[in-house]
Amino acid sequence: MNHYDIAKILYKKPSSVLSKLKTIGHRISNKKRILWTDQDVATLIELAPNKTAKELSTIFDRSPTSIGCKLKYLGLSSKPDKHPGSGSRPKFCWILNLASREYLIENFSDNGAVVCAKHLGMPIDFIRKEASKLGLRKKHPGTFTEIELNYIRDNVSNIGLGACSVALQRPKEMIRINARRLGIKDLGKGSRVQWSTKDDRFISKNIGPMGTRWVAQQLGRKPDGVRQRAIKLCVYKGRSSRSDHLIALHGAFIADNYGKQTQRWCAEQIGIDVKQVEYLVKKLGLQKPKLTQLQTNFDIEELRTQYQEGGISGAEKYLNRGRQSTVNTLDKLGIRKIVKLGKRKKAV
Known part of the structure; x- marks a missing residue:
């Protein structure tokens, strides 16, 4: 019996009956529950070994889950499905075909797992496992040749580690290690230019009067670099x-x-x-200086005439000052008279 039947019996609304049942804690289903009869149970026991759960659900007009629950309660199992449904999909597994296997054998030792995985469109872990099965290993970069060491010795201090790694196609860290072994302390950060005697003379002459920024702009360098060079030359005094x-x-x-x-x-x-x-x-x-000292620097009558002819801008040009200082001067000398009109003030 569902809440609709109870509402008919009690002459109540189905919604009020449903809310009351929820407060009590009863679970109500909209569908009417069909109970298992003894005849249904007997036929289920007979057909279970030879029929699948789907076939039994069509025979008894029930869902496959209810059939499965009843069989589990009885301690029985139905015939397994030949084609499993969406619930039991087979796991997807990667397989190397002949062409991809040949590519892996040819290129794994030179390129490594990451490049091969990108080329084949497969996971890196799967490629590594297959390579270990085939006994493949990535080649060690090897030692630096005499030509490469000479290139590092000549160019690393001028062009930097990054440019050397691009030119030699070697990792930057390996170039750094070999440069340290060769005794090179100055590993340039870029296109580094050495300080010339001309630059040193220019710095020692102009660092005091002109400052580091101006010297850096003239030499095309950074101010910090110029400051450090001036300190080395014992010219920088702060x-x-x-x-x-x-x-x-x-x-x-x-x-x-x-x-x-x-x-x-x-x-x-x-x-x-x-x-x-x-x-x-x-x-x-x-x-x-105060205004009393400034009065002697200009003619007050001339200022008055300039103000009468050109206003504040004319007086401003005559005094060669800012607008506010000109206004203050005119007010203190009494040239600019202010007439009070209610709350407003108007200059005459």
């Missing part, structure tokens, strides 16, 4: 030498013009960056 040289070279000019002109103008006149000008200002301990 970063302080650069700042001392800048102060000696441009300190007087910046001290004269700082406050009168902008930092950008000073940088353009000297030929350095604005950040370097800021650095030199901090080093020299300069401070912007």
Whole structure:
């Protein structure tokens, strides 16, 4: 009896009956369960040795699983199927045909299992097992010839390990080992160029005043390499030498013009960056002069006329300053009058 029959008897909805049964813990199937009769069991015992589970399922109009469960309960077994279904598929096994076997015998010793497996489209483990059955082994790379050793001796420090391995078709690690045996300490990382006497002179002359970056750009090298070379030549004095040289070279000019002109103008006149000008200002301990000191550097009447004719931009050109500093100067001198209009302010 399923939940539909119970709902008819109790005059309830099938869904409410089903939910109640689930809360109680009863398992209800939608299909009506057909019980085994004594006659069915007797016929099953008679037909089980000669019939398969599929044939018995068609005779009794039951599923093969229910037939199997009943036979297991009775301690019997049906006739095995000649063609097993999807549940018992035979395992797939790789087989070497004649052509692939010949290829493996010819190429395994030179190429190895990985290359042969890719070529044949088979697993690497299977190829290794078949090669071990056939008694095949990969060739040892062997010792380096005298020509190869001479090539390493001449070129490894200039072109590096990678280029040598490509040229000789040998692993990079083996080239490194042989280079160490030959006593080569400088294993170049690429197209490495040796330092010439001309480069050394240029570094010793310009590393102090111009700095490592500028020297590296001129020589086409990295700044770290230039710094290390300068340390070897006992020329590098640290970063302080650069700042001392800048102060000696441009300190007087910046001290004269700082406050009168902008930092950008000073940088353009000297030929350095604005950040370097800021650095030199901090080093020299300069401070912007107050407005009372600046009033003597320009004519106030001329400033007033320039402001009346061209506005803030005209005054800005006359003072050669930024907009905000020009506005502050005009406000402090009383040239720019501000009229209050409610919450807004308007410059006259």
